[in-house]
Amino acid sequence: MHGRTNRGRWGWSPVQLKTASPVTGKLLGIFVVGAAVSVALGVYADSHTPTHEKPYTLFFSGTIQLKVWLATAALALALIQLLLAARLYGKIHLPRRAPAWLGDAHRLVGITAFLLTLPVAYQCLWALGFQSGSTRVLLHGLFGCVFYGVFTMKVLGVRVEGLPGWVLPVAGGLVFAALVGLFLTSSLWFFTSSSAPRPLF
């Protein structure tokens, strides 16, 4: 049996050893970089002295309102992103024939959603820091750190060639899940809690 399958000393054939290692190395590298981004954000938020300042409001009545609506818009774009990905992978068939620009539209929507999160994250990190005063606030901080980590993994997963087919859907799913977690612990709380500040806009 060993001779027929040409297995090596540890049960791996020489061909498997040559091809599996680079993929594992790439996946490990992507995971390490993404985890480093998450940890770096958490360390910064925890060690930086919060300013408690509200640096921008744009046309909203306050910074909190600005953050809530930017996060909501980012989630709405992420939902569109999810539908575009489902069409790209053939999980849904609407439109029946996928247009050639679908992949670029997926990229554009994703980048736009990401850009919308940056002012929110900046105010959270710079002005508020990492807090654990309540379960909601603690989870929000953790989701925030995880979001940018898995987003980094997703972007690297797109750029690095030769990865297994499951990597991008899984990474994209994690990004979406982290964004949903962020929304549930911030914007949804703002919209539903009677103790949240008003007005809505």
Add this chain to the structure above:
Amino acid sequence: MFKRFVTAIELLAAVAIVVFVVMLFANEPSTSGVATSPGGQPFQANCASCHGAQGEGGIGPKLAGVVTHDFPNETDQIGVVTKGKGSMPAFGGNLTAAQIRQVVDYTRTGLGK
């Protein structure tokens, strides 16, 4: 054409990330709002994220200039800070009784109007 536009947006995002990181480290926090009162530091560390650096309000209600009206009796305010009330967490486990009193004094006398 569309692909070029998307690539341009991606480049913009890359620039935004660089600006984001630089701003985090270059924009040093302002210390003008931190009073010399002993309650000023614990207020900034524990209360300002909800009530604002100057007690102007935010997620939590405004304190500056109104807290003595809302809590004519200081002991009542100390009780709320210690045990929490509604969405406000209890700080009895994070701060000592002396620190809570200092913070309460700060909100009553050290914050602006």
